[in-house]
Amino acid sequence: MDAEVDADVIVVGGGPAGLATALQAVRVGLVALVLEPRRAPIDKACGEGLMPGAVAALADLGVAVGGRPFTGIRYVDAHRSVEARFRGGPGRGVRRTALHAALAAAVERAGVEVVPRAMSGLTQDDTGVQVELEDPGGGTLPGVMEATESMESTVRARFVVAADGLHSPTRRLVGVEVPRRGTRRFGLRRHLRIAPWSDLVEVHWSPVGEAYVTPVGDREVGVALLGSAGGSWQDRLADFPALADRLAGAEPASDVRGAGPLRQRVRSRRVGRVLLVGDAGGYVDALTGEGIAVGLAQAQAAVTAIAAERPQTYPRAAVRVSLRSSVLTSGLLAATRSEPGRRAVLGTARRVPWLFERAVNAVAQD
Helix, strand or coil, rough: CCCCCEEEEEEECCCCHHHHHHHHHHHHCCCCCEEEECCCCCCCCCCCEHHEEEEEHHHHHCCCCEEEEEEEEEEEEECCCEECCCCCEEEECCCCHHHHHHHHHHHHHCCCCCECCEEEEEECCCEEEEECCCCHHHHCCCCHHHHHHHCEEEEEEEEECCCCCCCCHHHHHHHEEEECCCCCCCCEEEEECCCCCCCCEEEECCCCEEEEEEEECEEEEEEEECCCCCCHHHHHHHHHHHHHHHHHCEEEEECCCCCCCCEEEECCHHHHHECCCHHCCCEEECCCHHHHHHHHHHHHHHHHHCCCHHHHHHHHHHHHHHHHHHHHHHHHHCCCCHHHHHHHHHHHHHCEEEHHHHHHHHCCCC
16 A cells, blocks of 8 residues: 555545445455444345345355345235245345444454544545545534544545445535436335334335334344325324334334435546445435445445546446446336326236246346
């Protein structure tokens, strides 16, 4: 590593995509530094269903996750249902906090330094990127005040990977964020203490959105409600009468968390020596549940480009590893905006089950 830099790569954001980036960097002999002011594990609204491809990618990084296995996907509306089973092994329903804790433990074992500071700015030149650190002030984590007070106000690396989420400050800072247009969709998530009634992730459809039910434990499910409508958790759940009846009386196991607007667009996933991965690099929707898998795949693609000193190859690689998920998600969103469209999607899936199964498995293995 160049003596004038603190790391080969600074990762801005210590969520799953950021921690996976750091682990990938260590695997190829790079020195990584993670900036994350919040203590792990960090909770956020998430469908919490890891597809088989994501489970395999985590295992390859030495990250074992618990949770509960699921064997496929079931789509349900008021009149019909259709399901597809995975051919390449199960996925896993895992609480977001459990996934984050497992990744944080792997990063600690790998010897990666996680600095409890946020980025406040950056400048770059032909040889590297200078990252300014926010003053920790009163928000410094317990036990790290002395360390952060003694740190320099800037750190430098040959590259920066921005993995700072759906509302990425880095994306805005480097000027690649595209103004949002069209319908704004949001998500709400809560856990409920009830035994899973299926070994599938269920996606319930209604005229105003979708509800995901993911088994995350022997007596716990995660429920995520997606759509453009506002209102409380109970108001939104009432849009799915059959599901609301099944969950009636179940004790909440977590608070309600929200996310959105979900759609985020970027002009590019790379600006010079700054690469954007996961949600920071743009997001279509949570409809197909592929956010974690895409983030893991893009983390690997970013590190491959950095290790080869060819950051210009990353944007195309990022598109390639997320293409099937993006196309399927965009197509489903367009097709299911109306009741006739939703009926057509589920009707086609029932009439041509092999096609539905092929689509599910293509995305599941990414």
